[in-house]
Amino acid sequence: MPFWLVRLKNFLAILLKNKLAATGFFFLVFFIFLAIAAPLLTPYNPSGSVVSGKFDAPDWVTVVNGPSGYSKNIAFPGLSINQSGSGLNVVASGQTPTSVNLHIVSGGQAGTVQLLESLTYPYLGSPRSISGLANLVVSGLNNPFTVNVYLERVGEAKINLWYPTVINATRTYAPNPAIDSALGAFNTQLGLPSSGVIDAASYLFAPRAANYNYVMQFAVPSSFSGTIKVTQFSMTLLGTTWGILGTDSGGHDIFTQIVYGARLSLIVGLVATGISIGFGLIIGLMAGYLGKIVDEVLMRFTDMLLVIPNLPLLIVLVATIGPSLLYIILFLGFFGWQGFARVVRSQVLSLRERPFIEAAKASGAGTGYILVRHVFPNIVSLTYVSLALSVPAAIVGEAALSFLGLGDPTTITWGQMLQRADQAGINTANLAWWWIIPPGVAIALISLSFILLGYAMDEMFNPRLRRRR
Numbered sequence: 001m002p003f004w005l006v007r008l009k010n011f012l013a014i015l016l017k018n019k020l021a022a023t024g025f026f027f028l029v030f031f032i033f034l035a036i037a038a039p040l041l042t043p044y045n046p047s048g049s050v051v052s053g054k055f056d057a058p059d060w061v062t063v064v065n066g067p068s069g070y071s072k073n074i075a076f077p078g079l080s081i082n083q084s085g086s087g088l089n090v091v092a093s094g095q096t097p098t099s100v101n102l103h104i105v106s107g108g109q110a111g112t113v114q115l116l117e118s119l120t121y122p123y124l125g126s127p128r129s130i131s132g133l134a135n136l137v138v139s140g141l142n143n144p145f146t147v148n149v150y151l152e153r154v155g156e157a158k159i160n161l162w163y164p165t166v167i168n169a170t171r172t173y174a175p176n177p178a179i180d181s182a183l184g185a186f187n188t189q190l191g192l193p194s195s196g197v198i199d200a201a202s203y204l205f206a207p208r209a210a211n212y213n214y215v216m217q218f219a220v221p222s223s224f225s226g227t228i229k230v231t232q233f234s235m236t237l238l239g240t241t242w243g244i245l246g247t248d249s250g251g252h253d254i255f256t257q258i259v260y261g262a263r264l265s266l267i268v269g270l271v272a273t274g275i276s277i278g279f280g281l282i283i284g285l286m287a288g289y290l291g292k293i294v295d296e297v298l299m300r301f302t303d304m305l306l307v308i309p310n311l312p313l314l315i316v317l318v319a320t321i322g323p324s325l326l327y328i329i330l331f332l333g334f335f336g337w338q339g340f341a342r343v344v345r346s347q348v349l350s351l352r353e354r355p356f357i358e359a360a361k362a363s364g365a366g367t368g369y370i371l372v373r374h375v376f377p378n379i380v381s382l383t384y385v386s387l388a389l390s391v392p393a394a395i396v397g398e399a400a401l402s403f404l405g406l407g408d409p410t411t412i413t414w415g416q417m418l419q420r421a422d423q424a425g426i427n428t429a430n431l432a433w434w435w436i437i438p439p440g441v442a443i444a445l446i447s448l449s450f451i452l453l454g455y456a457m458d459e460m461f462n463p464r465l466r467r468r469r
Contacts, residue, residue, distance in 0.1 A: 024452030076117035085111020132179035140226030275333025284344025381461035388454030392447030
């Protein structure tokens with residue numbers, strides 16, 4: 001086994017004996033797993049896949065609050081074709097659970113064709129919305145006919161979704177208005193107020209009702225010649241609950257956003273911190289070891305940046321250059337090194353007077369060799385601790401900029417989730433608490449993991465802290 005692997009193994013064994021380090025390491029491994037395994041944990045796009053209705057609660061709320069008033073997504077799963085008239089030739093093709101392409105060619109006899117999808121609505125709450133399709137593509141028409149699309153609650157009256165329409169030309173026919181409970185025109189067609197005082201989804205699908213049939217029916221006249229193609233005969237009901245963490249205002253899966261947000265938040269924290277630690281290390285080493293005019297210039301430059309508030313400066317820069325995750329990472333890195341540079345300088349000022357440094361100079365070692373081989377190894381523990389403690393600041397900094405609307409709108413980070421929730425007017429008093437609590441908890445936990453690891457490493461590397469315990 002390579003020597004560096006042995007050293008890493010021994011380092012982790014010693015570090016994880018500390019309870020704080022073990023706790024922080026557990027949370028960190030958990031978020032790294034989320035970031036790496038995101039495509040395996042969820043099949044959806046964080047902002048491109050509409051999985052359910054808007055502001056759907058998590059599925060598990062039915063366990064806490066009871067099933068009353070809640071429902072889940074459902075689509076009409078079955079399809080049957082009824083026909084009458086010996087001359088009709090009905091051929092179905094491309095059939096799937098929610099869509100069918102149907103070719104109908106008459107052989108000279110009149111007849112009625114009925115397409116039907118049926119289900120039993122099993123939930124104690126109405127669906128949040130419904131949408132349906134029922135398109136006809138007619139070609140070679142010589143005799144007009146009438147088509148009707150309706151929803152039937154078995155044993156009760158039929159509700160017309162697409163009023164009887166005369167098919168009298170060769171073209172594509174679609175519901176007008178579209179079958180969509182979000183449209184005021186569709187509500188008006190059902191006899192409901194267009195303002196949505198009475199919801200079309202609740203009106204059409206009552207909780208725990210009997211079986212429903214979604215029907216398209218038309219009568220083919222005698223001596224009919226031509227082709228009737230029925231496409232996308234389907235209906236989808238979006239429920240009021242979804243998944244582990246529910247949905248946002250666009251119907252996107254919040255769990256997917258949390259998982260993919262872990263990846264970007266870790267990238268932001270680690271890369272920005274790596275940049276700031278690198279800058280602080282170089283400037284601190286040069287200022288502390290070279291001294292004189294170099295020390296004076298570098299430290300006065302550092303002091304100048306220290307007195308400038310970082311967040312207002314970042315707000316101005318990002319607002320001027322444009323919202324981009326790359327710019328945020330660079331700005332967080334370039335303006336986060338000053339404190340670390342001063343700490344490194346103070347340590348180097350002490351180290352450069354040590355006998356082993358004087359011996360290295362006497363033997364003819366150059367400045368670069370002494371800094372790399374003698375000074376840096378003696379402050380590497382300080383670098384590890386600062387790295388662990390600086391990552392949370394970078395993650396929180398990105399979240400703050402995104403929350404203020406200065407983040408990259410094309411990416412999903414935890415800060416971007418909070419900003420979108422704020423734009424939608426969500427707060428803890430609203431029902432969509434599941435949109436703001438998960439990203440807030442995630443930011444807190446990943447920050448806590450690095451802080452615990454930083455404190456544990458400080459305790460391990462600092463002899464004074466070890467003696468206190």
